[in-house]
Amino acid sequence: MxxxxxxxxxxxxxxxxxxxxxxxxxxxxxxxxxxDWRRDFHQNPELSNREFRTSKxxxxxLKSLGIEVQTGVAHTGVIGILxxxxxxxxxxxxxxxxxxxxxxxxDIPFKSKLTSTYNGMETGVMHACxxxxxxxxxxxxxxxxxxxxxxxxxxxxxxxxxxxxGAPEGEEGGxxxxxxxGALKNPNVDVIFGMHINSQTDIGTIKYKPEGTMAAAQRxxxxxxxxxxxxxxxxxxxxxxxxxxxxxxxxxxxxxxETELTKEGAVITIGIIKxxxxxxxxxxxxxxxxxxxxxxxxxxxxxxxxxIKRTKAIAESFGATADIxxxxxxxxxxxxxxxxxxxxxSLQKSVGKDHxxxxxxxxxxxxxxxxxxxxxxxxxxxxxxxxxxxxxxxxSHHTPDFYIDESGMKTGVKAMVNLTLDYMDKHSK
Numbered sequence: 001m002x003x004x005x006x007x008x009x010x011x012x013x014x015x016x017x018x019x020x021x022x023x024x025x026x027x028x029x030x031x032x033x034x035x036d037w038r039r040d041f042h043q044n045p046e047l048s049n050r051e052f053r054t055s056k057x058x059x060x061x062l063k064s065l066g067i068e069v070q071t072g073v074a075h076t077g078v079i080g081i082l083x084x085x086x087x088x089x090x091x092x093x094x095x096x097x098x099x100x101x102x103x104x105x106x107d108i109p110f111k112s113k114l115t116s117t118y119n120g121m122e123t124g125v126m127h128a129c130x131x132x133x134x135x136x137x138x139x140x141x142x143x144x145x146x147x148x149x150x151x152x153x154x155x156x157x158x159x160x161x162x163x164x165x166g167a168p169e170g171e172e173g174g175x176x177x178x179x180x181x182g183a184l185k186n187p188n189v190d191v192i193f194g195m196h197i198n199s200q201t202d203i204g205t206i207k208y209k210p211e212g213t214m215a216a217a218q219r220x221x222x223x224x225x226x227x228x229x230x231x232x233x234x235x236x237x238x239x240x241x242x243x244x245x246x247x248x249x250x251x252x253x254x255x256x257x258e259t260e261l262t263k264e265g266a267v268i269t270i271g272i273i274k275x276x277x278x279x280x281x282x283x284x285x286x287x288x289x290x291x292x293x294x295x296x297x298x299x300x301x302x303x304x305x306x307x308i309k310r311t312k313a314i315a316e317s318f319g320a321t322a323d324i325x326x327x328x329x330x331x332x333x334x335x336x337x338x339x340x341x342x343x344x345x346s347l348q349k350s351v352g353k354d355h356x357x358x359x360x361x362x363x364x365x366x367x368x369x370x371x372x373x374x375x376x377x378x379x380x381x382x383x384x385x386x387x388x389x390x391x392x393x394x395x396s397h398h399t400p401d402f403y404i405d406e407s408g409m410k411t412g413v414k415a416m417v418n419l420t421l422d423y424m425d426k427h428s429k
């Protein structure tokens with residue numbers, strides 16, 4: 001009996017090893033295609049909610065793999081459904097597909113030379129955040145998994161999402177609209193995985209963080225109402241410009257002196273301030289617009305409440321009044337801690353123990369968070385920086401000099417394939 005059990009274990013191990021070897025070969029074989037796709041998308045970028053060419057290429061390719069395809073989701077989004085040969089969970093894999101209004105400066109053969117109009121201004125269009133690599137990697141994952149379709153223990157839902165960078169003014173878009181239109185339904189998704197290339201992380205490396213990994217983003221607007229007067233006699237009026245300066249200082253005191261930053265990071269930034277029309281006239285009103293970044297919802301609630309009280313109190317102390325509105329934008333990108341812990345071996349298998357790095361939280365925001373509000377999700381970062389470049393010298397995202405080493409994309413393909421197959425093995429019916 002013991003010999004029989006040993007033989008069964010040996011056979012299972014041999015089958016598993018053969019399957020792993022087959023998958024690694026499929027990933028190796030798909031790499032040249034992934035690079036070609038990335039270069040094509042990079043040379044032909046499209047702005048948010050205008051990804052018509054991009055989505056057609058994605059949809060046509062998924063159809064060629066025998067994957068069920070839905071188009072026109074959240075305007076230009078594409079969903080592919082790959083049903084495995086065996087019962088099991090439904091796993092969503094997400095890639096964002098839009099570009100940015102940035103004029104490229106990188107001297108590469110497939111440099112973007114396209115121009116468009118954004119907010120009424122002429123601009124270049126560039127994949128300055130790496131979404132072109134996300135599309136290409138996910139198409140590679142789709143091909144690999146489609147070739148082992150009969151062995152899949154469950155269903156894979158590929159979500160190619162438009163407008164991650166934000167829908168044009170007056171339009172809906174992005175992950176929020178995809179959720180609203182049922183992207184996580186029919187079939188109902190159990191978990192979702194997402195990744196982002198990073199230009200300042202070494203190729204062959206994956207970074208992750210359980211719980212809050214990217215910040216919630218809120219937009220706020222303040223109107224300070226004073227009393228207009230001649231600039232030579234400020235005592236005859238109530239100066240909303242000087243009062244606005246005091247409000248700015250008061251808001252920063254909330255962060256520097258009243259927020260427990262050892263718990264989680266938080267940021268209050270004013271990016272726009274408008275007031276006045278002439279050098280010798282104190283205006284009647286000043287407008288300030290800014291952003292709030294938080295990684296903890298209790299902290300966010302406290303910051304919001306304090307900002308409202310502080311703004312009004314400072315204005316009133318100088319004889320002015322102030323209105324403040326705070327609008328919710330993106331939620332916290334929250335990696336489910338149990339799911340993260342469960343899938344760490346899969347990420348480690350993809351890059352090796354020494355190249356899987358626990359990172360600090362990031363105060364940037366990501367609309368993948370809307371999916372995570374509905375179901376458990378894991379979002380991680382894939383290295384795209386050449387090894388011979390220092391992190392501090394690598395151009396950051398959203399800049400004209402943004403650059404990715406394409407050899408890093410293979411890591412993303414491998415990670416998504418491993419996450420999918422390992423989750424299926426653990427949760428198949």
